[in-house]
Amino acid sequence: MEDKNKIFAARILFAFGFMLSCISIAAFFYILIDHEHGPKATGLINKDYWVLGAILAMGVVCVLLASLPFLGVKNFGLSKDSLAIEFLSPTSTQATPQKEISLEEKERKRMYAETYIEEKNTQLPGQYAPDFQVLDQRLALTVTPCSDPMTPMYMLDSNFRIIDWNIAFNLCFDRTMEGRRYLSVQEWTYFLDNYEDVVEHGIDVFAEGKPQPRIDIEKIQYKSDRYGKIEGTKRAYQIPDDDDSCLGWLITIIPTFIDPEMENLYQSDIFCALRKTLMWSEYALCYDKILMNSLIYPELINTLVGNLTPGPPPLQDASVILDIGAGTGNISLLLAKQSPQRLIVAIDNDPFMLNTLRRKCQVFLRQDAQGPGIIAIKQDVVTLFGLADEFFDCVIINNVLYSLDMDAAQSCLKEAWRVLKPGGEIRISEPQKSTDLSKVLEQIRSDLKKNGKYTKLEADFMRLEQINEFLLKPLLHRWTLADMEKILLHDFTSITYKTDRIYAGQSMLICARK
Known part of the structure; x- marks a missing residue:
């Protein structure tokens, strides 16, 4: 709050200085133009000309002083972190908890659906669909709903299973689809206030054996924890496959906020969330060019996969590997190049990073798990739904856990344990409590200068440095190596390798056996 008050004071000072400057300049022009009356009327040209100059100087000084905090000058009393909060970070949406539904309410609504089905002698749309095969990309819709970022949207496959949703939907509906991909x-419709109407409409229109409409319109009602009561017009558009069969559904919702002020809050939240998402995408674009031209990052990922000593042993050639939070695909690509017999499943929730990964790993991409290669999946790292138990020989997590809250990080590790084969290994590289980000950046700068790449990449490096300060620095300093070892030994049987001297001595690398 203190930083916000300083910023407000700076804005007032800027306005005052700007006003003084305008008045003094206007007075000068008035005197110069009005030759007949100006000198006699004002008496300033010969005697008090310096007064206007002093006023102008005062105005300029006020403007400059007011500009200092916005230029990031530390001695004004404002930190870069506080500026990030003011101008870059969503100040409220991150703190909004995911809305949950009680087991009692969910059971009551489920029983209503079953009773209605029995009365109508029919079934829910997609009720008996086969299990979703997340590793069979031929069954997955890889197009992200993105036509209008301000409109809540989500996608279903032809069996009415949740495939994806956009940022606006996540905000408007309190993150209620998270963990349900x-x-x-139906798992999401439990949250709707007019659930019964939605179930009846769904069965009447989409039940098995009925002709599928090209577009369907219905009304929904929802009470948001943040925005209050919302009434929405939901439109479901059928997505045709090449043979004109139904590939899936794109659903848009036009929300109407009962409290008009909530619409402004919602739009403000979207702008903040989109700005942060775009910044992460810009960060990925910058760091991909910077890090792969440094020395310490290739050293980190080569150590992680077992190519360097000291470090963990090499991975088996025919391993099945899960790359959690794969980003732009540097580790997945390294693993695939190293051994063409490996199957690597690369997951990330950022569409820009995932698209970059697909382009970078194009020659290794495959559509199913029936052979070696890379399968790229848009998936949050907290719930690995659709990935079978005990499927992977190794799970790799590089610089991911620090960006999650504590509960999400714990869930990610539990899911990693679930999908690992008995005897399988998890390999984790993360910042630590003692991490000094400035030392990492300085080492990268030094590496780029040694490689003769700094001049060409200087603008990208400066942007990377800014984003690190704004976004990443506040998230660091969570665990020591001993903390992470204790966390892993809660579920894993043994620690196979550990060090806190990786990545210019600012990161930890720890491996554990299931």
Whole structure:
């Protein structure tokens, strides 16, 4: 709050200085133009000309002083972190908890659906769909709903299972689809206030054996924890496959906020969330060019996969590997190049990073798990729904856990344990409590200068440095190596390798056996 008050004071000072400058300049012009009356009327040209100059100087000084905090000058009393909060970070949406539904309410609504089905002698849309095969990309819709970022949207496959949703939907509906990817959309409709109407409409229109409409329109009602009561017009557009069969559904919702002020809050939240998402995408674009031209990052990922000593042993040639938070695909690509017999499943929730990964790893991409290569999946790292138990020989997590809250990080590790084969290994590289980000950046700068790449990449490096300060620095300093070892030994049987001297001595690398 203190930083916000300083910023407000700076704005007032800027306005005052700007006003003084304008008045003094206007007075000068008035005197110069009005030759007949100006000198006699004002008496300033010969005697008090310096007064206007002093006023102008005062105005300029006020403007300059007011500009200092916005230029990031530390001695004004404002930190870069506080500026990030003011101008870059969503100040409220991150703190909004995911809305949950009680087991009692969910059971009551499920029983209503079953009773209605029995009365109508029919079934819910997609009720008996086969299990979703997340590793079979021929069954997955890889197009992200993105036509209008301000409009809540989500996608279903032809069996009415949740495939994806956009940022606006996540905000408007309190993150209620998180953790439900690839489940029936009925799991989400439990949150609607007019659930019964939605179930009846769904059965009447989409039940098995009925002709599928090209577009369907219905009304929904929802009470948001943040925006209050919302009434929405939901439109479901059928997505045709090449043979004109139904590939899936794109659903848009036009929300109407009962409290008009909530619409402004919602739009403000979207702008903040989109700005942060775009910044992460810009960060990925910058760091991909910077890090792969440094020395310490290739050293880190080569150590992680077992190519350097000291470090963990090399991975087996025919391993099945899960790359959690794969980003732009540097580790997945390294693993695939190293051994063409490996199957690597690369997951990330950022569409820009995932698209970059697909382009970078194009020659290794495959559509199913029936052979070696890379399968790239848009998936949050907290719930690995659709990935089978005990499927992977190794799970790699590089610089991911620090960006999650504590509960999400714990869930990610539990899911990693679930999908690992007995005897399988998890390899984790993360910042630590003692991490000094400035030392990492300085080492990267030094590496680029040694490689003769700094001049060409200087603008990208400066942007990377800014984003690190704004976004990443506040997230660091969570665990020591001993903390992470204790966390892993809660579920894993043994620690196979550990060090806190990786990545210019600012990161930890720890491996554990299931």
